[in-house]
Amino acid sequence: MPPRLDRQGTALFLDLDGTLAEIEARPDDVGPNLRRTRVLAALAEAMGGRVAVLTGRTLAEADRIVGGAVPAVAAVHGLVRRGPRGGVEEPRPAPGLPQARESLRLLAEDKGLLLEDKGTSVAIHYRARPETEAEVRAAARRVAGATGLVLQEGTMVSELRSPGPHKGDALRAFLAEPPFAGHMPVMVGDDLTDEHAFAAAAAAGGYGILVGPPRETRARFRLGSVAEVLDWLDDDDGGNA
Secondary structure, eight states: OOOOOOOOTTTEEEETTTTBBBBOOGGGGOOHHHHHHHHHHHHHHHHTEEEEEEEEHHHHHHHHHHHHHEEEEEEEEEEEEOOOSSSSSOOOOOTTTTHHHHHHHHHHHHHHHHEEEEEHHHHHHHHTGGGGGGHHHHHHHHHHHHHHEEEEEEEEEEEOOOSSOEEEEEEEHHHHHHTTTTSEEEEESSSSSGHHHHHHHTTTTTTEEEESSSSSSOSSSOSHHHHHHHHHHHHHTTOOO
């Protein structure tokens, strides 16, 4: 179990799906939650704005799900970053994306899978048909090799994205600017895509918290579920830590 959250000395970084929200069969099935929004808004106020969401979602999707409670967001696994003052950094989509999008579209149609287009990346979800995992991952590797895109494997999803920053880079960028600068980073996440951020938090004197079953990880602590994460964040005595 992680220690009680120190709201005075900490900069808090949170993954979204699998951490703040339960993973659903379809990404669109995840919606706003009154408790989650309340908890995040209260934390952002108590911590002077030192709360950021680091997610594979787009900015628009992240805002929809957290109810706009957190201004600082790194989206598409760190490729797109909106700072606490609202400025957005976003790379141009890589030239190989149209080819990748078409290849994965054909695979999704053939296998009955879900394709998600994020602008600077494209993802194919196989949660509804887990038996296709090996085939999807092999196809994604081939397309990545042919297009020069970065292959990002996640929980029941393979994603091809434009080269650029990952979640660890986004965490470091937040730590270099107010109000995050000078505070100990804590990263909470569940997926392989969060490992870069766990490592970045540890390198900066903080730590990571893995959500879900035990596995090999760079995180120091673990919480068992989304419900446990919300309970940990919603600790009314956290400000006294």
